[in-house]
Amino acid sequence: MENDVAIAVEAMLKNAQPLFTTESCCIYKVPSQIRQSNEDAYTPKIVSIGPLHHGNSRLVTMEGHKQVYCQHFIQRSEVSLTDLVSCVQQLEPQIRACYSEKIDLTVDELVKVIFIDCCFVIELFLGHVWMRNDAIHSKSWMGTRVAQDLILLENQIPFFVFEKIYNLAFASRLNGGKLRSFMWIAVIMFPYHNKQGVLPPAGGNIAHFTDLVRYLYLPPSHRIPSRNPVPLVIGQSASELVEAGVKFTVNKPWHGIGILDLEFEHGILKIPDIVVDDSTEVWLRNIVALEQCHYPRHHYIADYVNFLTRLVNRDKDADVLIKAGIIRSTISGNDTSVAKLFKDVDKNFTVFNVNANYLEICDDLKAYCKHPCHTKMATLRRDYFTTPWKTATSIAGIVLLFLTFVQTICSILQV
Template sequence: MENDVAIELEAMLEKAQPLFTTKSCCIYKVPHQIRQSSEDAYTPVLVSIGPLHHGNSRLVTMEGHEQFYCQHFIQRSEASLTDLVNCVQQLEPQIRACYSEKIDLTVDELVKVIFIDCCFVIELFLGGQWVINDVIPSKSWMITRVMQDLILLENQVRFFVFEKIYNLAFASRLNGGEFRSFMWVAVGRFSNHNKQGVLPPAGGSIAHFTDLLRYLYLPPSHRIPSKNPVPLVIGHSASELVEAGVKFTVNKPWHGIGILDLEFEHGILKIPHIVVHDSTEVLLRNIMTLELCHYPNDHYIADYVSFLTRLVNRDKDADVLIKAGIIRSTISGNDTSVAKLFKDVDKNFTMSNINANYLKICDDLKTYYKHPCHTKMATLRRDYFTTPCKTAASIAGIVLLLLTFVQTICSILQV
């Protein structure tokens, strides 16, 4: 006689699926523990792209704008609406497989969402001047907000979908050289993040816009992080290192040097210049979450943030890097917000492997600080030169001691 519970379990287990059902999965829901620390950093404010935030009542207003853009895109397209929709329909199984969450939309519903969203983004990227009486290009705050929504990990469509639609719509113009590839167009749209002048990658290696931004920040030569599960520990913050004689300076970019490249030699810690602004937290959080979910052994941005978090513990540590020209802060409010920003972003991110170069820098900084001469210098600065009053008193004491010594010598010589 069969057990009823066993029968129910068997039926249940037959429907079971792994968390990420295919290797194509690259668009993830942000883990709850990370999301709860800053809900707004992962949630679109103006526009929904893809199915994960589709239907959000806060974003309904923009749906009319998206459809308006889509209409003008179809009018300019060399391909018919039927051909364009057929293209998306053929890609639907691949599109659905890209998401970590089950998409509660029918095939037709998902095709409509993806088609309108992709047409909107392509038309927006091509300039917006094509769209008569459009409000987005005329409102700088709106285009800034839309572009920020496009970097959110949950607000993505696979890059190959954009390329398929774009290539079909503008086939002759692409062949004739009038239009560049969609990858070139996208890199141009995110040019403010491309400080290294990185050329667009080839071969479909970019998953989506969040992945593209990560690519723009990666070192030119992608070094493999250390495979040892060693914690990243500097031991001393920037202000403490300064007391021990460490100098901070800007590591000026040149060929082969990216913004993540740090160097420490001869007591000088070189860090490339960075600008911290109001949207920096959103950018870092989403790229780091992508690394956590998709690049567990290749997390360059997370390592970089982890290093800066340990270097900049307090407001006065941030001041050290600001005065050295390493950090320029345009955050609304005081520059001291920088220290809190890095702490908040790094919270709840735990990586098993750390960039070998950063580990070596940490070890070298600890060795430098522990050197007897540097330790004594740090003690002197901490105990006698921390404030203007202490500094003045210490100098006065040294001068008095020297005068007393000279007077004593003179007295001896006169005898």
Template structure:
């Protein structure tokens, strides 16, 4: 009996395979503990890209339009359909290795999915660049154009960038070699230019895994590879409104377009301007999910979200940053929606080290607040000057006290005169 079990177990273990290889994997199913708080933030609304959401009944409508784009791309292409199929088929094993989930479809089916999606993406970028989009289903409707771009940035809705680039280079070999045609990465940066607030130059394609990774790249400082990181914890004891009571001033950091460039000096906390709209939570969540899965020691955007979550956790705190011009709120709600955004994205996130600059700012803010004079000022403001009526009553009480003291002094002087 025991020998039979051992034989079965041995056979089972010989077939065992790891979920993914860390060197190749770059496209992940968002971990359950992260996605459970907002399933919709990681799920495409209109168009599926890649195998993870392929076949979703909600996304079937766009499949015909993707094939239409694919047909037009092949008509543009110097390469034949057979050449393009062969190109993807040669990369099939590399493509599978890029996904954290086991792709349970045949080789031929995967080749079809990847080829159609890659051709769709390239044709989409070309049409956006050419501007001849009046009769196009996607570009003639603003809401659809926005939704397609939104879906292309989701972590689970990706194809490896090297595959798209190989198809692009095969299709337009002559113009590229002649120097008269931009690179695919140039088109990608152009298409997602709304998110490129720093106007970063076109990165090397080898450094970007997919479009979620490109989105992250847009928000990193140019010198991010030299930023120091240390173990520690961001324990900010006081929110934005409490820091204001202690005399901290909030200002927009106008010297940088990178949202990560925070500065604290001489009682002034400078934070770069950020527009918060209904899609902000989605792109922040997907970058944070990518960093949790792919950049576990270099999670710079996650650091930023964690900092803001500790700083802004109420309507009152959000209003401080909105009044200072740091946050420009365009959300379909109120200031509470802004505060909730950062705290929600920060949930169930594991952080093992931090940007050294953020650790220093946290320490300096806590030290600034704990200064005896500022602690007393904060207490006075919190207890006696929180509303106009309390302020008036407090001032009246102080004046009455001063008058009483003056009257007492005058009475004592009269007795001694």
């Protein structure tokens, strides 16, 4: 006699579907253990892009703007509305496979959401490049908020969809060289993050805008050797390192140096400058979440945050980096907020390996601080040469001591 429970389980398993396929998936709901520390950092404030936040009542005001921008894009396009929609319809299975969550929209509903949002974003980007004074660009606060929403991990559409629509709509102008690629205008949209002045190569496998922003921060090699999962341990915070004789300075402020390029040599820790403002936590959190979900063995930004967390424990540690010009803080509150920001972003992600360059810096810092000569020299500088008055007094004392010594020797020789 067949077991009813076994029959039910068999029927259930036949209908089982994976949540997502590893090869295609690139857009994720942020894991709850990461999300819980700051829900707002992962939630769009003004505009939803893609299906994950579609229908959110807080974002409905923007839908009218999106539709107007979509109309403008269609009017600008070289092909018909039917051709543009057909392009998205053909891509629908690939688009759906890019999301980690099951999308509770029919094929037609998803095509409509993706089409409206893509046209809106492309028209928005073109307006930014051409500096048009439209409904969004005329209000700087709105343009800033929309740009921030566009880099949220949950607020994404696959990059290839934008490129397909854009290339279809402007085929003749692209071939004639009168219009730049979509990749180019997308990079121009995020100048705040492109300190290295890089442009991803054609076919560079950029998944979406969160991934693009991450790419803009990567070192030129895009490959940092990693070691086994040993924790980053400096042993001393920035203020303690200063007492041990370490100096802090901004690392080579020229083209090609990104925020990840840290160096330690001859007692000087060189760190590229970073602006810490009210948006910093948002983009750091979303890139770290992307690395956790999509780049579990290549978490460059997470390693960087982890290193800074070890350096900046308290307000006086933040003050060391601020005085050195490494951190340019404009966030409200005191410098303790800077320390809290990095600590909060550093929570609840799993590390498979560690940036070998940072591990080497940690080892070198520990070895430097153990050398008694460095600590004594730092104490001497701190106690006797911190101000012009102290320096002058110390030099006068040394000269006086030297003259006294010479006088004593002369007196002995005369006897």
